[in-house]
Amino acid sequence: MKQLQKDTDKIIWDQVRPNRVRNGYRKLMMYLMVFVCATYVVYTLTVFNTSNLHCSKHELVFSTRSSLQNASFSPDIVVPKKTELKHIVFGIAASAKLWERRKNYIKLWWKKDAKMRGIVWLDNHVETQPDDDGLPPVKISTDTSQFAYNNKQGHRSAIRISRIISETLRLGMNNVRWFVMGDDDTVFITDNLVRVLNKYDHNQYYYIGSLSESHLQNIFFSYGMAYGGGGFAISYPLAKALQRMQDRCIQRYPGLYGSDDRMQACMAELGVPLTKEVGFHQYDVYGNLFGLLAAHPVTPLVSLHHLDVVEPIFPEVTRVKALQRLMLPMKLDSAGLIQQSICYDSSKGWTVSVSWGFAIQVFRGILSPREVEMPSRTFLNWYRRADYTAYAFNTRPVARNPCQKAFVFYMTRVRLNSTTNMTVSQYARHRVPHPTCKWHMQDPSNLDKVIVYKRPDPQLWDRSPRRNCCRVLESKKKRLVVDVGLCREGEVTEVIR
16 A cells, blocks of 8 residues: 555656756746846947947947937938049140241140140250240150151151150159140140040040041041041040050051051050040141031030141131130130031021131022031142042032122121120121122122120030021121020021022
8 A cells, every 4th residue: 555655656756856847947047048138238238338438449339229210321422523624634746846836836725824734745855935934844755766667658756656645644643534635736625625525434444536537548547546636535544554555565566657546556455446526626638627617516626736737717817816816705605616506597588607706608598507517618638639529527519609609707806795794706708709690689798797696605515416596686788697596495497498
């Protein structure tokens, strides 16, 4: 009986003992969790207090949930500043033999007061004159006799000129975005140059320029080459890449003719194509630039080259004085310089073409804008032939019909009316004999002058390219008054016959 009771007690004890062990284990785990939580809280408070004491050192910020909800996370977006003239460095190729004459072209556009930066690179030393103070510094190019050159038609100075960008880079100037190459007989419209370069990211590889006007020149050299006389721009990163390999590259092309085709050969090795901006003008032509300037493409005028070869752009003055006259409207409205507008004097049946700041043409009859925007062939091609197939753009012949010859008015003066903020430019008729016309219509030969009102528009090229519109305000016996400005809503240069 006792043995049975002991066995029963053992069974009960065995059933109770696991529950007690299990309960003890649970209590142990609970104490352990409380200890861990308490330790974590103490540690957190300690770190929080320490971070407040050393906030500037560790740059740690602890926020409550409410403060996080109220916080506004707006990352700083760095917008690069627009390119300015101070970000551009010019490399000007010059010759000691021609320096005394050609330095006058540089004086026209170089702005010492604007702290422009650049170097004139010469082949030999020249004597400086007292009036040379307004010119950029002059340096002598390094010797290039170690480079091979075997082009029988060219001159080995092409090697020296092709290295100007690299030599300018090695001077170590700060805050440079673009290097711009040009010749000593090139005139830059620097405000428009800045406008064009602002279209591109200077941190990328860019090679920007334009072609020759001569179709044969482009075939002989390259349609993918920027012509150096008209000028071209190279971004700073690309100039650095060029400088690292250019001397080796030059050695691989001893048979090339000039400096600009050597430059393009190196660009091809770097894999960088030409970005074309047709406002850079090589002007591989002879004769009179009138037809090209009076029908300038709808793009900013950036440069003019070969000014020693062509006739003065204004008649009966020297080349330098003619360009000085062009600088007057440039100072008032550089964006609109030489931009063409086309309109009609319906009362007399005339077509009026305004090349603002340069010249105006008045035609008898109604010519379509498609005709008038084509340059008239007042010039010869680079091979001195009157061959209309030799150009890389459309042209139209100078009219042979005496009634269709344009009456030309050249700009003589321009001013800004500060009250109305309008430029007032005056154009006088170029007095040349006109053949007799038998058309029964009003004769523009009675006109003495044309007056043009135009508001300066610095943001002209921030919009999509479009010709300005012009309107005839007054058409009297001796004078014609025209307004030029942005086209109004629905306004069209419409041919009405």
